[in-house]
Amino acid sequence: MLNEWKEFQDYTGVVNYTARNKQDTTYLGRFTFDTILNFEGLNRVLTILARGFLFHNENGSPVKAPRERIGYAKRGLCAWCSVPDSKKATPREAWQFGSDFGGLHSEFPSLVEENGSGWFHRHVHRVVDFVRENPERVSSSAQKKCAVIEKGFDHAWWDKVIQMQIPLFAPTTKGQWGLRFDSFLAQALELGPLRTEEPILPPALVEQLRSLT
Template sequence: MLNEIEEFKAYTGKPVYKCSGKRDLSFLGRFSFEMMKDFTGLSRVLTIIARGYMFRNGAPDVNFARRALCAWCSIPDKKTAAPKEEWQFRTDFSNLHEEFPELVDKTGKGWFYRHVHKVEKFITKNSENMSKTTLSNAEPLKTGFDAAWRDKVKQYQVSLYSPETKGAWVLRFDDVLADALELGPLADKTFSFSDDEKERIQALLPEGLPYEVAETVIAYCIVNKPDDSDYVILPVSNFDAYFGNTSFSHKWLNLFPDTLLERDKQSFGVCRVMLMSNNHYVTPSNKQNQIR
């Protein structure tokens, strides 16, 4: 969550599908089943991808980043699909294969589409090493993902200036690209706390909240705190994927004491938190390593 460059590689490189036991979900990569079924958390994923391509040659190239997003999201048209009219949203971006061979293949299968179906096939092939919960999560990926993802990709392309209600409360490529422009190039924001800071954090932790989790969340809040607010928005779904389970959202997040992390009770559907100022954490001056 702190090294954005490595996060970008996880969303665009070649995943490794392996499993050492029923509790091992590493074959999901930096995704959770919820992200694949409900598409929660994809706002951060798409923004990381957009930033990685937008600033690849220095100056921001918004159109290049948009094409990269289209390629990553691509899903092949049905064999019975009628040719698209000029005004219709496309979902098959096989034409972008030569420009982004790592994101979409010649048949229009985008990175995310391929990953989801490789996950469900891996689960089926290795069913004896999977839990009942994992097996139950694979079925909707096999039967319902394509139709839902095709609709979502169309939704992403709704114009920022759409006067219709359908464009008012949805995530769009326009929103992702605007966030990418504001956030700038990807960076490695990893840093370490001093021994004294670690002791103070540890002293505030309740039983059941792992120190590594608390340290990661606190560090994330420090390096991502906006200049004009004391609150930081936590990408909860992405933290679930990062830790490889849903313990963060279902258990650990609620264990953070108010003396360490205060949650905004009027956050309108997002998780906004504020580090308590009496802890006196200092924002590190780590270098912002950009993707070249």
């Protein structure tokens, strides 16, 4: 079964931070440690988010004019990706890209807090908190990975959020990197609305299942 709308909700809703044993990674939600540490698969995540913002209302119903929501969708991506500015950070010039989108809290209250902590940033830190507080229910490998996250995630994610705003033809190395907000929006427009497809079984198999159950 393909349910991309459910996937969108999993990326923007409440995660169940729990684990029954050391093999249970429910606390990670739909993510893996590879996504958190190396940002693997992030292109799909942000494209799913862009499609949700562009083509769907909050209840999942389709919108009438998705192309008119490009600005809204980009702000939604910024809110989700937001990273708080360090209190020691040097104030940025007007022309510089920022990572703190706390100003979008009123428009996207569930995606970014007023202090600039976006959904993904909060999720990663809640994963670390869960692992630290429940060592008996998580593997030693997970504990080691969370130690690495604590040391370097915030800066790495800050750098990635800045990179995603750099124009495609910027005359720098970062301008050649593949992840950027405009690319996610372009992919979203090409792919269209999120799909929710129920599997269609052959009539003979349906009848067989009914007889067995």
